[in-house]
Amino acid sequence: MKKIGVLGGGQLGRMMIQSAMNLNIHVKTLDPDPNAPCKAVAHEFVVGSLNDYDTILEFAKDVDIVTIEIENVNTDALLEIQKQGTPVFPKPEHIALIQDKRVQKQFYQENNIPTSPFVLVENKEELVKHKDLLPAVMKIGKGGYDGRGVQVMRTETDFEKGFDGPSVFEKMVDIDKEISIIAARNEKGEINTFPAVEVVYHESNLVDYLLSPATISKEIEDKATEIAIDLVKKLDFIGLLAIEFFVDQEGNVIVNEVAPRTHNSGHQTIEGNITSQFDQHIRAVANLPLGDTARRSPSAMVNVLGEKGYTGVAKYEGVDEVLSISGVYIHLYDKQMTKPERKMGHITIIAETKEQLLEKVDLVKKHFKVIA
Amino acid sequence: MKKIGVLGGGQLGRMMIQSAMNLNIHVKTLDPDPNAPCKAVAHEFVVGSLNDYDTILEFAKDVDIVTIEIENVNTDALLEIQKQGTPVFPKPEHIALIQDKRVQKQFYQENNIPTSPFVLVENKEELVKHKDLLPAVMKIGKGGYDGRGVQVMRTETDFEKGFDGPSVFEKMVDIDKEISIIAARNEKGEINTFPAVEVVYHESNLVDYLLSPATISKEIEDKATEIAIDLVKKLDFIGLLAIEFFVDQEGNVIVNEVAPRTHNSGHQTIEGNITSQFDQHIRAVANLPLGDTARRSPSAMVNVLGEKGYTGVAKYEGVDEVLSISGVYIHLYDKQMTKPERKMGHITIIAETKEQLLEKVDLVKKHFKVIA
Structure with a gap:
């Protein structure tokens, strides 16, 4: 019915293809890696830089909609594509805003979106002026990913581990829970959100496993959902927005960071919810009615990581x-x-009860290994 | 992990690819139609005849397992591939047996698998000798598909509508219900079956919609399941076997016909059951543990057919x-x-109750049309 151009040919694009196929939507992907996960299953797979203006313009010439599966792309190229009349969702300005954690944080502050106290710093040398924020976290403004570009600082002696570029320095939250909500909005302005999931972290800062439903009160879930909807509206966002929240020891719900795309914290929706995040992404960017996000059963998601x-x-x-x-x-x-x-x-693991779910999670983590 | 060669590049192959992707199994397909549904999403898509011995041998040279998504293939080529050491599942002899409805019927008779009374005829001229079977159905031995090659005969005047080749002439069953069960068996000999589904036919003899669970008693479901397991064992079958049954007015369960592959009557398993028929097919032919076939919720399946x-x-x-x-x-x-x-x-439609399911089926049938 339509041809979607996707910047990025990784696993998120690959699962998007599995969804898009069901609606006869053809997916053309761009990725610098000639062996990226989408290679063999995309309708068209183009090898090229996601940061090169001309490459992206050329790539988008014959597609009906442009979207992304990774946010580190050249947004100037996307602005030009949009100007030439091809819809780009999420909008280039939102991708640019989210690419830079400094701009992201300022947006929250200016728009009354709850976030942790912070200052903007140009480098680690400036940290000494903001000792009062300790314990704190330094986050590089641009280019961080999966725990890279994030440094926890408990005392002044940690300052030397900091980054040399423009960063956010934010007060550490006394975290009780980490939860995530994925919101969707289409061009018609229809909005919906997936139920909150709980993200349990591993020492390495990669997600260890994910639980749905999150073990939080209805009040906290409602508060987070309200913030998610508020954020999507204030941004005038179109597409999928994954919002990671901290819930602190006093029950405050605070936005940690967001991603303007399908997200690791939504993988369990493929089997766990009526509509998957990948189906929802397609629906949102193609201006189709959004799908019911309700849970079909409790579910969990375990990342499969290369063994040390x-x-x-x-x-x-x-x-x-x-x-x-x-x-x-x-x-x-x-x-x-x-x-x-x-x-x-x-x-992904589904079960009738949380107990059964956690038993299966343990079995999966015990048996499944990636070696070489 | 493995490369599977699939004879046929139609919709069944396409949905098999969506499943195989999840296990890193690469799918290479062969189809005579250069625009077959698998074209853009198969790891490799080869255009060629499914009946040509050399084409199939060449196709299978670099795959680890050969399977099918259509049974009208050259089984001599498959026998040779098997002889050369590449596993072929379902086995070529089973595909050959099922290709010919005459051989199929004889197998049932010889192995005490309940089936309707029949005679083998060489052409329509012989029908007059078997008037006592009326009302009856003439089925062409080879090459029938989706209602083609099947002729209902109520009186002698219908004999002229018969076929000119070797056929089965079978007594018409006084049908109460049509149900289907899909059985799976892997090389280890592990067997399981999907719950029975009810097939509701349209005047054109194409499936109209499919209901899961079937509205039959536990006794009838148990009887059909027992026959399915018995059949798979007696055949020493490996792969997926879809068995269509008639339930007559007296509650007898009779095998109508079988297909040695994923089947239209199993499409609703993608969302309706814990394991889908496509996942199960991959598991069975790759000798992986078979998946739990239990229902997750009531489901229905409506075919999307080109509008008249x-x-x-x-x-x-x-x-x-x-x-x-x-x-x-x-x-x-x-x-x-x-x-x-x-x-x-x-x-596919899922719902909590049968009433909700049928309401949604009506809405889907009312709104969804394929025009040109």
């Missing part, structure tokens, strides 16, 4: 053990090479 | 209306051209 100590052609251990458990869904991303903590896939 | 009176480039009406209903999943097969009653896709 192994680098090379990936081999998967425990496939049989995991496939023997009812309601366990392996999603691999077709990445040939593994390295320590590389995201190689995820596993 | 329209031939040409397909356009879809009612997409917005249908996507506005909760728990409705559009699956289009990426066929460019529509013609009357061409299978262009299917729509």
Whole structure:
């Protein structure tokens, strides 16, 4: 029915293709890696830089809509594409805003979106002026990803671990829970949100597993949902916005950061909810009615990461053990090479009760390994 | 992890690819139609005849397993591939047996699988010798598909509508219900079956809609399941076997016919059951543990057929209306051209109750049309 151009050919694009196929929507992807996960399954797969203006303009010439699966793209090119008449969702200005954590934080502050106290600094040398914020977190303005570009600082002696570029320096939140809500909005202005999920972190700062429903009160879920809707409206956002929240020890709900796309914290929606985040993304950017986001059953999601100590052609251990458990869904991303903590896939688990869910999570984590 | 060669690049292959992707299984497909539904999404798409010995041998040279998504293929080629050491599942002898409805019927008779009384005839001229079977159905031995090659005969005057080739002439069953069960078996000998679904037919003899659970007693479901398991065991079958049953007015359960592959009567398993038939097919042929087939919720499946009176480039009406209903999943097969009653896709519907399900089925049928 339509041809969507997607900047980025990684796993998020790959799962988007699985959804888009069902509506006869053809997906053309652009990625610098000639072996990116979308390579063999995209209708068209173009190898090229996501930061090169001309490459992106050329790429978008024959598509009906442009969208993204990664936010580190050249937004000037997207502005030009939009100007030439091809819809770009999310809008280039939102991608640009979110690319820079400094601009993001200022937007929250100016628009009464709850966020942690912060200052903008140009480099680590400036931190000494803001000792009063300790314990705090320094986040690089641009280019951070999956825990990179984030440094926790408990005392002044940590300042030397800081970054040398423009950053945000924010007061550490006394976290009780981390939750995530994915909101969607289409051109018609229709908005809806997925139920909150709870994100449980691993020491390495990569998501360990994800629980749906989150173990939070209805009041907290309502508060977070309200903030999500408020944020999407104030931005005049179109597409999918994944919002990560901190819930502090006093029950305050604070926006941590957002991503203008499908998100790791929404993978379990494929099996766990009536509509998946990938279906919802397609619906939102193609201006189709948004889907019902209700849960079908409790679910959990475990990231499949490259085992420490192994680098090379990936081999998967425990496939049989995991496939023997009812309601366990392996999603691999077709990445040939593994390295320590590389995201190689995820596993979704559904169960009737939370107890059963956590038992299965333990089994999956025990058996499933990516080695080389 | 593995590369599967699939004979046939139609919608069944396309949905198999959506499943195979999740296990990093690469799918190579062979189809005579250069625009077959698998074209753009298969890892490799080869255009060629499914009946040509050399084409199939060449196709299979670099794959780890060969399977099918259509049974009208050259089984001599498959026997040779098997002889050369590449596993072929379902086994070539089973495909050959099922290709010929005459051999199929004889197998049932010889193995005490309940089936309707029949005779083998060489052409329509012989029918007059078997008037005692009337009302009856003449089915062409080879090459029938989706209602083609099947002729109902109520009186002797219908004999002239018969076929000129080797056929089965079978007593018409006084049908109360038509149900279907899909059984799976892997090389380890593990067997399981999907719950029975009820197939409601349209005047044109194409499936109108499909209901899960079937509205039958536990006794009848158990009887059908027992026959399905018995059949798979007696055949020593590996892969997926879709078994269509008649339940007659006296509650007898009779095998109508079978298909050695994923089947139209299993499409609703994608959203309706814990494991989909496409996942199960991959698991069975790759000798992985079979998945739990239990229902997650009641479901229905409506075929999306080309509207009568329209031939040409397909356009879809009612997409917005249908996507506005909760728990409705559009699956289009990426066929460019529509013609009357061409299978262009299917729509799965889930609901809490049968009443809600049937209401949604009505809405879907009312709104969704394929025109040109």
